[in-house]
Amino acid sequence: MKGLLVRIEDYHEHVNDAEKKLLESLMKRPESVLGKSIQELAKEAYTSPATIVRMVKKLGCLGYKDFQNTLAYEVALFKESKEIAFQKITKEDTIEDVIYKVTKKNIESLETTRKLIEPKIVLECVKLLEKSRTVTLFGLGTSLLVARDLYLKLLRADVICNICDDWHAQLLTAKNLREDDVAIVISYSGLTEEMLVCAQEAKRNGAHVIAITRAVDSRLALEADFVLPVAATELIHRSGAMSSRISQLNVVDILFTAYVNRNYDFCMGQFGRTHIYKKGGSESD
Amino acid sequence: MKGLLVRIEDYHEHVNDAEKKLLESLMKRPESVLGKSIQELAKEAYTSPATIVRMVKKLGCLGYKDFQNTLAYEVALFKESKEIAFQKITKEDTIEDVIYKVTKKNIESLETTRKLIEPKIVLECVKLLEKSRTVTLFGLGTSLLVARDLYLKLLRADVICNICDDWHAQLLTAKNLREDDVAIVISYSGLTEEMLVCAQEAKRNGAHVIAITRAVDSRLALEADFVLPVAATELIHRSGAMSSRISQLNVVDILFTAYVNRNYDFCMGQFGRTHIYKKGGSESD
DNA sequence: CTTATTATGAAACTTTTTTTCATTATATGG
DNA sequence: CCATATAATGAAAAAAAGTTTCATAATAAG
Numbered sequence: 118m119k120g121l122l123v124r125i126e127d128y129h130e131h132v133n134d135a136e137k138k139l140l141e142s143l144m145k146r147p148e149s150v151l152g153k154s155i156q157e158l159a160k161e162a163y164t165s166p167a168t169i170v171r172m173v174k175k176l177g178c179l180g181y182k183d184f185q186n187t188l189a190y191e192v193a194l195f196k197e198s199k200e201i202a203f204q205k206i207t208k209e210d211t212i213e214d215v216i217y218k219v220t221k222k223n224i225e226s227l228e229t230t231r232k233l234i235e236p237k238i239v240l241e242c243v244k245l246l247e248k249s250r251t252v253t254l255f256g257l258g259t260s261l262l263v264a265r266d267l268y269l270k271l272l273r274a275d276v277i278c279n280i281c282d283d284w285h286a287q288l289l290t291a292k293n294l295r296e297d298d299v300a301i302v303i304s305y306s307g308l309t310e311e312m313l314v315c316a317q318e319a320k321r322n323g324a325h326v327i328a329i330t331r332a333v334d335s336r337l338a339l340e341a342d343f344v345l346p347v348a349a350t351e352l353i354h355r356s357g358a359m360s361s362r363i364s365q366l367n368v369v370d371i372l373f374t375a376y377v378n379r380n381y382d383f384c385m386g387q388f389g390r391t392h393i394y395k396k397g398g399s400e401s402d
Numbered sequence: 403m404k405g406l407l408v409r410i411e412d413y414h415e416h417v418n419d420a421e422k423k424l425l426e427s428l429m430k431r432p433e434s435v436l437g438k439s440i441q442e443l444a445k446e447a448y449t450s451p452a453t454i455v456r457m458v459k460k461l462g463c464l465g466y467k468d469f470q471n472t473l474a475y476e477v478a479l480f481k482e483s484k485e486i487a488f489q490k491i492t493k494e495d496t497i498e499d500v501i502y503k504v505t506k507k508n509i510e511s512l513e514t515t516r517k518l519i520e521p522k523i524v525l526e527c528v529k530l531l532e533k534s535r536t537v538t539l540f541g542l543g544t545s546l547l548v549a550r551d552l553y554l555k556l557l558r559a560d561v562i563c564n565i566c567d568d569w570h571a572q573l574l575t576a577k578n579l580r581e582d583d584v585a586i587v588i589s590y591s592g593l594t595e596e597m598l599v600c601a602q603e604a605k606r607n608g609a610h611v612i613a614i615t616r617a618v619d620s621r622l623a624l625e626a627d628f629v630l631p632v633a634a635t636e637l638i639h640r641s642g643a644m645s646s647r648i649s650q651l652n653v654v655d656i657l658f659t660a661y662v663n664r665n666y667d668f669c670m671g672q673f674g675r676t677h678i679y680k681k682g683g684s685e686s687d
Numbered sequence: 688c689t690t691a692t693t694a695t696g697a698a699a700c701t702t703t704t705t706t707t708c709a710t711t712a713t714a715t716g717g
Numbered sequence: 718c719c720a721t722a723t724a725a726t727g728a729a730a731a732a733a734a735g736t737t738t739c740a741t742a743a744t745a746a747g
Contacts, residue, residue: 193478212521236497258687402543
């Protein structure tokens with residue numbers, strides 16, 4: 118069952134005048150109609166209780182009471198997630214504020230990224246990884262860190278993969294790719310010329326390209342066979358701290374976990390062989 | 403104002419027979435009384451509407467209606483937070499499930515980390531950064547990636563900092579630290595011997611040590627002047643994918659943002675100077 | 688044992704929701 | 718353009734739910 122608020126939005130499009138006003142205030146500030154009685158509401162909307170009852174029934178509620186309950190429930194759920202969007206970090210924030218807001222921003226970015234990712238694309242990417250001869254990772258700056266993270270994971274699953282730190286080496290690797298290779302190019306902005314060149318070089322050699330980027334319309338994305346999108350996030354007060362890399366890591370987690378799930382027994386065997394640290398320690402510290 | 407459910411538990415202890423039964427079912431399954439009318443409820447509890455109204459007023463509600471609303475609200479919030487904890491990723495999960503669960507796990511880990519971090523400690527760490535001659539970063543495996551992330555940030559704020567990839571170089575750097583230097587040692591497990599040695603070496607030279615670790619009781623944590631804790635998280639089905647590095651990055655964001663906020667004007671000037679990419683691109687891709 | 692205090696539920700009362708139904712507006716077919 | 722069918726509306730009655738009152742019963746205090 119879809120949520121009530123979603124149903125309200127759907128319904129709103131083909132609606133008559135009388136209900137329109139009410140529905141709009143419902144969509145904008147659902148909490149404003151929360152405690153109200155049906156009469157109050159009718160008065161405010163210049164309509165009658167009967168009309169309101171009919172409307173909420175069309176929205177799938179049993180009656181006005183049920184409508185109020187459902188609404189209360191949904192408002193509670195949404196309140197928290199709404200709260201997030203409007204928190205900007207300012208110079209005046211205390212450290213408590215910073216802790217709260219930075220975390221919220223990062224969470225928000227994860228939520229948004231989740232909604233952007235299409236299962237089908239993930240599946241195609243996993244299939245590509247499965248049948249590829251080698252996987253090569255490309256990235257610069259923070260995205261290079263994400264690439265290394267994925268590299269460490271793929272290593273453990275015995276996927277043959279390459280990564281180079283400096284761009285010249287990355288470009289050389291791209292030039293050496295073949296048809297049955299995969300290139301994973303990570304660039305938050307999608308604008309970095311160096312990454313575009315690597316992607317183009319990979320394509321020219323017939324290799325497949327997966328891009329992890331915010332910019333699904335960028336030249337990099339167009340060059341790629343598959344795009345795994347991440348949320349576009351703002352800088353935290355221009356400081357260069359941004360949630361994008363956290364979202365990128367989330368995408369990496371998803372891709373890798375999906376890969377492992379499709380190759381479960383083999384991977385589990387590999388993981389057993391690639392333990393590094395002593396008991397109690399973790400795989401990658 | 404305390405939550406209603408908490409108030410119910412508090413009140414439950416000194417209560418008379420008539421109400422007892424009702425309150426107990428309220429505590430066990432609050433959602434079971436949600437849609438019910440006051441009469442229904444009275445009948446079930448072998449009591450009268452009047453008694454129930456009196457009771458909910460003692461619980462701090464305006465009346466039965468308000469009670470129902472408050473309850474609906476709390477049940478909604480509670481349900482959400484419960485939902486999260488029990489999501490394990492299994493072999494059978496579809497890709498949709500993986501996307502959802504991996505993201506939830508990462509979010510959960512961020513939330514938990516936020517609760518662990520003490521503003522005072524963050525403040526002390528920032529002060530340490532401010533008065534230090536140099537900052538040196540230590541880490542291995544995934545934690546090295548986090549260290550590099552912080553390195554990139556500190557560079558932009560013109561904090562003099564060092565990082566080495568391999569452990570021998572890290573150890574040499576630790577041996578060269580002086581009294582007015584800071585070492586930031588990142589180790590999720592807190593058990594990695596190499597990191598402990600670096601921390602000890604740093605301390606021996608009189609440098610201050612900040613640890614970013616899950617293990618607040620570990621030898622590493624004991625060696626450190628300040629510990630910035632991250633949530634202890636499970637592996638995602640033993641695959642080596644784990645939320646810890648995301649939480650570590652969140653801690654890095656918090657530390658860095660707090661630092662920038664306390665040195666706002668200077669940092670903003672520096673950020674202006676350290677732009678790398680063209681307009682539309684990001685600072686670190 | 689008497690009196691004061693408190694707790695209780697039936698019933699009266701108030702408010703709220705739901706349904707009914709006559710009226711009005713809108714659309715359809717000739 | 719008109720006649721008719723269909724849909725929408727709100728006043729008012731009916732039903733249901735919530736609140737208050739008050740007489741009574743239970744319990745505690747003197």
